[in-house]
Amino acid sequence: MKNLITPPEDNRRQEKLDAFSRLLTIMDELRLNCPWDKKQTIESIRHLTIEETYELSDAILENDIEEVRKELGDIMLHIVFYSKIADELGKFDIAEVLNGISDKLVYRHPHIYSDTEVADEEEVKQNWEKLKLKEKGKKSVLQGVPKSLPALIKAVRIQDKARGVGFDWENKQDVWNKVEEELSEFKEHFNQGEIVDKEKAKQEFGDLLFSLVNYSRFIDIDPEEALELTNKKFIKRFNHIEKRAKEEGKELGDMSLDEMDRYWNEAK
Structure with missing residues (x-):
């Protein structure tokens, strides 16, 4: 097992724990005393969580670190909020949430917490996907890609997961050849600038976009x-x-x- 950092080495650990405890206390007080917070359900704050996630994304794209800090606080509030509501329903609490992700991280990093050896980052990703398939309920490598993701981001995640188990192109030239092939097939559905078959043209356009996303991975460009x-x-x-x-x-x-x-x- 590798050398691991133990809590005492972080001289601000107690300060961080105290800050988290303070948030938990405030959440308890709000659920007890605030008319709006008392009314909320897991379903009712879902759209707010999505909004906060996009606001965090905006801050990251703007490279506004101070705004990133604020938006992370908003998302942390939502995590605590969901956990508080679930606790009231007798389903789970914040401790189970945190222990659950900790257990998952330990399980999916055997090269750190066990005797598994890896050569590089790519091998880490491959092991990660293989371990996910072994977990209860995981029937497909692609099962972990949320259905509601925007199509462009979903394409990236699908390709990443497929690559994680070795299903990928060998070099970028082959991928570019595929881009040109898809572009040619898309053009076939036009006659003097007019679409001949819109449904087929739409499918071919989707294939073209998917192949461009694939190529972006090989030249290390985030398409989003x-x-x-x-x-x-x-x-x-x-x-x-x-x-x-x-x-x-x-x-x-x-x-x-x-x-x-x-x-x-x-x-x-």
Whole structure:
């Protein structure tokens, strides 16, 4: 077994435990005394959790570390909130949540907590997926990919999990060849710029996007992050068009495409 860090080596451990205990106490008080908090259920705060997760994502993309700290606090509150409600229902409490994830981490890191040897990060990922399949109820490597994930992120996770058990391309050139193949198949459903069969074209377009996501992995580019950068660039340039139009007393709907394109180029 590797050299492990023991709690006494962290001279702020008690401060951290005290802070967590304080949050648990506040949660108990809110459930007892606050009309809004008393009313909430696991179902009612679900959409708020999703919102907080996206706000954390925004802070990360903006590289705003202070905002990341705040958003992590919001998400921690939600974890405690769910656990408190479940405790009241007699299902589980925060201790079971924390011990559960600790047990899982120990089990899935045998190269740290047992005598398993690994050569590199890739082997760690492969072991992780194999161990997940052995767990109760796991019938497929892809079972852990949430159905409600946005399609682009889901494609990344599906490909990562498949790679974890060795199902992957051998080199990036093969992947790029697949991209070109899918692009060619997509084009086949057009005739002089018009879609011949929209349903088949949609399927082929999906195949093309999936292959591009695959290629992004091989060149170490996060497709979600790349697309978001383009979104932000578009928003910035479009806002410039709106600003310039306002300065000249014009409405966007009344402007020609050439006029808007000129302002667009100004923003580059």
